[in-house]
Structure formats: structure tokens, C-alpha cells
Amino acid sequence: MKEFENALSNYIKDFANGGAIRHFVELGYNVEEIKSSLDFPMSTEDVALYVWKEYIDSKVICLNKDEIDKDYIVKTSFVKDYNRYGKTSLRKVTKKEPIEKKSYISCDFGKRIYKDKEDYNSKLGRLDKDNKSMIENLPWPLEIVYVEASSKLGQAVNAFYSLL
Numbered sequence: 001m002k003e004f005e006n007a008l009s010n011y012i013k014d015f016a017n018g019g020a021i022r023h024f025v026e027l028g029y030n031v032e033e034i035k036s037s038l039d040f041p042m043s044t045e046d047v048a049l050y051v052w053k054e055y056i057d058s059k060v061i062c063l064n065k066d067e068i069d070k071d072y073i074v075k076t077s078f079v080k081d082y083n084r085y086g087k088t089s090l091r092k093v094t095k096k097e098p099i100e101k102k103s104y105i106s107c108d109f110g111k112r113i114y115k116d117k118e119d120y121n122s123k124l125g126r127l128d129k130d131n132k133s134m135i136e137n138l139p140w141p142l143e144i145v146y147v148e149a150s151s152k153l154g155q156a157v158n159a160f161y162s163l164l
Contacts, residue, residue: 013050016040021047025054028152030130031137048137055138059102060153062146068104072096103149107157110140123163131156 017038024034035047055061062068075097078090112120124132134156147154 013042013046017042017047018050021050022054025051025058030133032133044137045139048139052139055153060148060151062104063141063143065146068102068146070099071101072098104146105149105154105157105161106144107140107147108144109135109138109157109160110142111144113140114142123160126163127156127159131159135160 017040020038021034024037029037031044031048031051034051035042035044038047052061056063059067073096074094076092076094079093081089081091083089109120124136127135134153147157149155149158
């Protein structure tokens with residue numbers, strides 16, 4: 001029963017705010033700005049998880065080096081075929097499409113937070129408001145992730161590492 005309640009809760013959150021969060025992420029908003037702009041209330045942690053997922057889906061954040069090195073994406077589509085008797089069937093077609101190579105910054109915030117949260121917070125506090133707000137509240141994992149350098153988040157990560 002608990003799983004059903006969680007699934008229903010996630011569905012309602014996505015229905016109410018999912019599209020708006022994705023849109024605000026594309027516009028470069030941070031977690032707090034998104035939270036304050038939503039029509040339906042949502043916790044900071046939930047907004048941060050949606051933002052994190054959107055960063056991963058849009059390849060602003062890559063979780064492993066293999067994703068960075070790809071110079072193509074595989075697109076799948078279905079083609080409708082007719083035989084000589086008029087019977088319809090669908091055929092799956094996959095093709096590789098080249099993508100623009102982007103540069104990424106390796107980022108170990110999760111490890112830094114785990115090892116020395118005070119040091120991490122003091123460095124974060126030295127950033128300007130915009131860069132700090134882009135980094136804080138995100139659920140940084142304990143492994144190294146790769147952040148697209150040209151994104152707003154990438155610029156904030158660069159600013160953080162310039163303090164080291």
C-alpha cells in the first residue's frame with residue numbers, strides 16, 4: 001500500500017509541477033527560484049530532485065565518463081509498413097545522430113560535503129549569490145559527476161573550484 005501511495009504522490013507532483021520545473025530549469029533558475037515560482041507548493045528537497053533529474057536528462061550533468069565521450073545519440077522510431085495484402089505492421093528503426101561535443105568539468109561536491117561539510121560550506125559562502133544558489137540544495141552524490149562547462153551550473157562549479 002505504501003508503494004501505491006508513493007507512486008500516486010509522485011504522479012500528482014509531476015502533474016502539478018513537473019512541466020513547470022523543467023521549463024524553469026531550461027531558463028536557468030536555481031532550486032529556490034523554482035520553488036518560489038511554482039503554483040502548487042512543493043518541498044525544497046522534491047524540487048531539487050526534479051531539477052537534478054532534468055539536469056541528467058538534458059546532459060547538463062553526466063554521471064559517468066562514458067556519457068561524455070559519446071559523439072552520437074541513438075534515436076528510435078517506428079515505421080508503418082504495408083504488405084501486398086494491405087496488412088499493417090510496425091518496424092522499429094534505430095539510427096545514430098551526431099551530437100555536438102561539449103566540454104565538462106569533473107565535480108566531487110558529494111565527496112567534499114561528506115568529508116568536510118564546514119569547509120565546503122565556507123567555500124560555498126564565498127561565492128556570489130547566483131553561483132551559490134545554483135550549487136546548493138542539489139542532491140550531489142558521493143561519486144564524481146561531470147557538469148557541462150557552458151551551462152549556468154557549470155559556471156557556478158567553475159567559480160567554486162577557482163576558490164581552491
